[in-house]
Amino acid sequence: MIKLTGVSKVYPRTGYALRNVNLHVPKGSFVFLTGHSGAGKSTILRLIQMAELPTEGELRVSGTSSARLRRSDVPKLRRKMGMAFQDFRLLKDRTAEENVAFALEVTGARRSLIRQRAARLLGKVGLAARGQAFPEELSGGEKQRVAIARALANEPFILLADEPTGNLDERASRGILDLFREINANGMTVVMATHDLELVRRHPSYRVVELSAGEVVFDSAGTVREEAG
Amino acid sequence: MLQALRGALAAFRRTPVLVVISILAVSLSLFVFGLFALTAFNIRGALSEIEERVEIVAYLSDDATAEEAGRAEVEIRDHTQVLDVRYVSKTEALAIAGRELPEFREVFSGLDANPLPASYEIRLRPGYRTPEVVEAVTAQVIAYPFVEEADYGRDWVARLVSLQRIAAGATVIIGGAFAAVAGIIIATAVRIAVAARREEIEIMRLVGATDGFIRRPFLIEGWLTGLIGGLIAAFLTYLAHRFVSATLMEINWLPAEWLMLAVLAGSAYGLLTSAFAVRRHLRGL
Known part of the structure; x- marks a missing residue:
């Protein structure tokens, strides 16, 4: 599914963002990526999206290797991934439904199908009645739900979420996490980066991978990295 | 699309x-x-x-025969730079002068003999209306013994x-x-x-x-x-x-x-x- 083997990422100005990361995310799992800001959580997500390539090591996502990536592979790969972000990344000048439809338009789907499907997806995230609302008319939690509906539009095999509850109050956060659990229960892999340890603690059955200064320092699945000394 | x-x-x-x-x-x-x-x-x-008005006027002496004048006209017309040659006879010259200079009409009509010379009005092809070409053509025209004078606005062409x-x-x-x-x-x-x-x-x-x-x-x-x-x-x-x-x-x-x-x-x-x-x-x- 997703496999990072000896992955390092070095930025020319800031140095190592990731250092020799080995991580395997099997199909259907739910993984929390935790750590302080700057620990490398977002970098891992960006690598999985193939928005950037590792400086060293290899990354495999659904059979696509970072070592043999062609530019034209990237859009195809991204259609198989759903992404949600702390800042939602919705287009302000479009309604909730149009925002969801947007992800379908880029695949060249038929217009008659797009509307139908967008409405159904909004129903799935509990926003059936809010399709015609613009982002500014929605609460934070609702915006994130729209973003998740968009992420699910192309029936991805994995959902990547970068601090999706970072801008939400506790109730809304819980709602989003419930939604993720439901999505995961239906067989989709979920990788969620968060620094909200409270939230992680509330779900002890899920795997937790902790990063610090670009290195994996804890993995509840067993491969704990031994600290030097 | x-x-x-x-x-x-x-x-x-x-x-x-x-x-x-x-x-x-x-x-x-x-x-x-x-x-x-x-x-x-x-x-x-x-x-x-303005450029189209660039022309060379060659005045013929009165003793030029019609045959000479005709042959010269053909020869001049044969030059690649020459667009066309118009022969203006003495009579025509007088008529034109009468028409264009009304204040002299009486002077002209009172004369027994026609004082105006016959002439060629030579126009050049576009692209050849430069001082060099005008001068060269003028030199060739003036070489005919029966051409008394050939004239073009030298300064005017250069300025243009x-x-x-x-x-x-x-x-x-x-x-x-x-x-x-x-x-x-x-x-x-x-x-x-x-x-x-x-x-x-x-x-x-x-x-x-x-x-x-x-x-x-x-x-x-x-x-x-x-x-x-x-x-x-x-x-x-x-x-x-x-x-x-x-x-x-x-x-x-x-x-x-x-x-x-x-x-x-x-x-x-x-x-x-x-x-x-x-x-x-x-x-x-």
Whole structure:
């Protein structure tokens, strides 16, 4: 599914963002990526999206290797991934439904199908009645739900979420996490980066991978990295 | 393609202010260029009208026989530089003088003999109306023994030529500068329009849009901006032409081919600058 083997990422100005990361995310799992800001959580997500390539090591996502990536592979790969972000990344000048439809338009789907499907997806995230609302008319939690509906539009095999509850109050956060659990229960892999340890603690059955200064320092699945000394 | 066109139209609908401003910027900058083209075209027209008046007049002595004169006329006409030769007989010369100089009419009519010589009026082909050619042809004509005198406005031709050179140089330099300014304004307008939708481009990439899919609506938008801006500029230039013709002086309108070429160039340029502007946002994976 997703496999990072000896992955390092070095930025020319800031140095190592990731250092020799080995991580395997099997199909259907739910993984929390935790750590302080700057620990490398977002970098891992960006690598999985193939928005950037590792400086060293290899990354495999659904059979696509970072070592043999062609530019034209990237859009195809991204259609198989759903992404949600702390800042939602919705287009302000479009309604909730149009925002969801947007992800379908880029695949060249038929217009008659797009509307139908967008409405159904909004129903799935509990926003059936809010399709015609613009982002500014929605609460934070609702915006994130729209973003998740968009992420699910192309029936991805994995959902990547970068601090999706970072801008939400506790109730809304819980709602989003419930939604993720439901999505995961239906067989989709979920990788969620968060620094909200409270939230992680509330779900002890899920795997937790902790990063610090670009290195994996804890993995509840067993491969704990031994600290030097 | 249909999808891309729809995308471009959606952009017009979503950001009308931005679209109107960029079309306005494009049309005004092209309008300035249009005004310049109109001026340059009319100056060129006026100069070539003057240029057509460049001619050599060769006066024949009275003892030239008709046969000699006829043969010389044929020979002169054979020169590659010569457009045409008109023979003006003594009688005709008198008639013309009578017509054109009414104050001398009585003087001329009172004469027993006709004092005016016969002449050739030699006109040169376009491109040969330079001081050098005029002088060379004059020298050949004056070589005939029965040609008493050959005349052309030496200073006048030289001045005309230098005037034409200045006009041509100014057209290239000022026209080039105007075109460059218009080009920069258009490119900036397009870049702003593209940058305003940077977020949209990012999200498109995020959800798996191909580069081509992202690029196409922008190309169409750039092309349409150039096309519409060009047409508006052509219309404004036409209004300016009508206004000047009605109030100041009669001027010629630009040839249709020029206009078509300008509008086509404008839209092609719009497309090209869009392609460049989008490319900046498609860097990286």
